[in-house]
Amino acid sequence: MNVKTKGRFKSIRFKLWAYFFLFSMIIILFLYALQGLFLNYYFSQMKQAETTKIANQIVDTYDRNHNSLQKLIKTMDVLAETNDDIYMRIETLSGETVVAPYSDSLIFPRYGTQIQKLREMLADGSKRYVSGTSTTQDSKSSDDMVFSYACFLEKNLVAPDVADSIGAQSLNCWGPSSYVLYILTPLHPARTTVSIINSQYFYAALIALILSFVIALYFSKRISRPLKSITRAAAEMGKGNYGVQFAKSDYTEINELADTLTHASHELERTEMYQRDLIANVSHDLRTPLTMIKSYAEMIRDLSGNIPEKRDAHLGVIIDETDRLNTLVTDLLNLRHMQNKTIILEKTYFDIKQAAESILASYEIRCQQEGYNLVFNCNESLTVYGDESKIKQVIANLVGNAFKFCGEDKTIIVNIKRNGKKVRCEVRDNGSGIAPDEIDHVWERYYKSSSNMVRPVEGSGLGLSIVKEILILHKSQYGVTSKLGKGTTFWFEMNVVKNKNSATHP
Numbered sequence: 001m002n003v004k005t006k007g008r009f010k011s012i013r014f015k016l017w018a019y020f021f022l023f024s025m026i027i028i029l030f031l032y033a034l035q036g037l038f039l040n041y042y043f044s045q046m047k048q049a050e051t052t053k054i055a056n057q058i059v060d061t062y063d064r065n066h067n068s069l070q071k072l073i074k075t076m077d078v079l080a081e082t083n084d085d086i087y088m089r090i091e092t093l094s095g096e097t098v099v100a101p102y103s104d105s106l107i108f109p110r111y112g113t114q115i116q117k118l119r120e121m122l123a124d125g126s127k128r129y130v131s132g133t134s135t136t137q138d139s140k141s142s143d144d145m146v147f148s149y150a151c152f153l154e155k156n157l158v159a160p161d162v163a164d165s166i167g168a169q170s171l172n173c174w175g176p177s178s179y180v181l182y183i184l185t186p187l188h189p190a191r192t193t194v195s196i197i198n199s200q201y202f203y204a205a206l207i208a209l210i211l212s213f214v215i216a217l218y219f220s221k222r223i224s225r226p227l228k229s230i231t232r233a234a235a236e237m238g239k240g241n242y243g244v245q246f247a248k249s250d251y252t253e254i255n256e257l258a259d260t261l262t263h264a265s266h267e268l269e270r271t272e273m274y275q276r277d278l279i280a281n282v283s284h285d286l287r288t289p290l291t292m293i294k295s296y297a298e299m300i301r302d303l304s305g306n307i308p309e310k311r312d313a314h315l316g317v318i319i320d321e322t323d324r325l326n327t328l329v330t331d332l333l334n335l336r337h338m339q340n341k342t343i344i345l346e347k348t349y350f351d352i353k354q355a356a357e358s359i360l361a362s363y364e365i366r367c368q369q370e371g372y373n374l375v376f377n378c379n380e381s382l383t384v385y386g387d388e389s390k391i392k393q394v395i396a397n398l399v400g401n402a403f404k405f406c407g408e409d410k411t412i413i414v415n416i417k418r419n420g421k422k423v424r425c426e427v428r429d430n431g432s433g434i435a436p437d438e439i440d441h442v443w444e445r446y447y448k449s450s451s452n453m454v455r456p457v458e459g460s461g462l463g464l465s466i467v468k469e470i471l472i473l474h475k476s477q478y479g480v481t482s483k484l485g486k487g488t489t490f491w492f493e494m495n496v497v498k499n500k501n502s503a504t505h506p
Helices: 003-009 012-037 039-064 069-082 104-124 160-165 188-238 252-304 308-339 352-361 364-370 388-404 463-473
Strands: 087-092 097-099 129-135 145-152 179-186 347-351 373-377 383-387 411-419 422-429 477-483 487-495
Touching (some): 012 188, 039 179, 069 087, 104 145, 104 179, 188 252, 252 308, 347 352, 352 373, 364 373, 383 487, 388 422
Antiparallel strands (some): 087 097, 087 179, 145 179
16 A cells, blocks of 8 residues: 555545444444344333233223223223224133123134233232233244233232231132233234334445445535645645635634634745845845945055044944944844743842933933933832843833934933832833834834834844843733824833842742
């Protein structure tokens, strides 16, 4: 058996067909067992229960009518008309006929043996009723069974040995003159039915198997067809064609799979686009300072090598561009370590107000020289638990980002305030804002917002991505709110620690 054939046997189409067909076979075999093998037993139990019920009805009628045989005969005639397959007669225990059907001379010989056995069982035992199953006297087959039942008509009769055992000879005991009801019914109709069923079952089973085969084949094709379509589309996606659409069907689970794969296709397409942008942006950020370094190095070599003032200026440009390269590489390495969870946080208790003040102090010269207005609002010292250097980096990146996009008023507002059991840090600007459909992408590497048009030259373009990873490592909540033309607010929250000595680490 080759690999292709084995694959077909393991396919969902083949297994669906096989399971459906097997289920149909089990149903057919169950029906055969139920009707062909157990029908005799069910029919026998039903006839015995029905015979016992008729006997109790006759006894009750005889008792209610004060032992009147005339009314009893009418009741037996009615029962005989509605149950034409039963034989009823009343005798004394000694065998004298009391009530017999009109065709008794024809029917009685068939059941004489059963009635004699029942009579002996009542005479010898202490039971009010007896029953049994046996073949009729004229039967040629052991399968031609009859159920026989006998009981005393009077309800108040007791066995003579019972009366003797309790010393109550005055009790009404049965004897040779006591009336006995005999009811007999054949069981052979069930065997005839079974024989008919067995003779026709082969054709019925054959038709059922053909129908089940066709239905199983139809449904297996219908269920497997959309899966094959999804498989083909997935193969195309594996080749890099991310624009494929995964077809849906009539089944909820397959539709959910198609939606998930379609979403995955779009995400992969977007990721590939970001990857191309990342490579392009990093290449640009590397090429620009490298070009500057090379150009100024050549200028020093050719022009300003012997002129101290120009040489120092040119060397300063080289140093700045080298620092920029170093910042870019450092940010890339830090981001990779954070995303891989290989960076170790050095957590301590620190005052987030003091940490923010130390970061904002470094922007004072820039504010004075370039006319920026940096506003800091914090009314109290708030202790948190985390890596102080990383949280300072978060604040620095958010403030630096606000400087880039603060708008014409050049105002940046930093708010730190208690919010229940947490401290909330906000960095707000009054710039152009971010479009609603872009706001979820600002945390991605090198994402360019359409409202910001082009990212400024300074910086690595990874600041917000680093902020996101640091806050994720601290298990802090973070977010951004923005309105076009009114500005943007970046925020994050950390747990407030009331007592350093009793506090548990988050």
